[in-house]
Amino acid sequence: MIELSERKIFDEKRISEIVEMLDFTKANGLITVVTQDYKTNEILMVAYANEEAVHETLATGKAHYWSRSRKTLWEKGGHSGHFQYIKEIFVDCDADCLIYKVEQVKAACHTGYYSCFYRKIEKDGITIIGKQIFDPKSVY
DSSP: OEETTTTTTOOOHHHHHHHHSSOOOOTTOEEEEEEEEEOOEEEEEEEEOOOOHHHHHHHBOOOOOTTTTTTEEEEEETSSOOOEEEEEEEEESSSSSSEEEEEOOOOOOOSSSSSSSOOEEEEEEEEEEEEEOSSSTTTT
């Protein structure tokens, strides 16, 4: 576990040590990142990161990911203003998956919900369990 308080930024030496510890070899240079609200532990989203994304996350204290569809680095909130400020980072036993515990600004989901997991599969179908908090047409 890496704890970040007040958006602490790591120095380059420590960032290099952390990035080198991670295993980017299993999935085309990407690792899975599960992002959670640091206060409630609600899962907000799942995304992917390459070495550059992890480096930028550690250097800035804001979540960065790799967009598989756009094939580019992206800072969460860079367009919408819905930033994710890193509070803690956990790494799994294989060093190929991270959990970012974040302070989420407004919403994580591009569809306007706080969490990307706003739908629940039930016996009778899918139920929307989240509340849309912004209109995505006004942001994107």
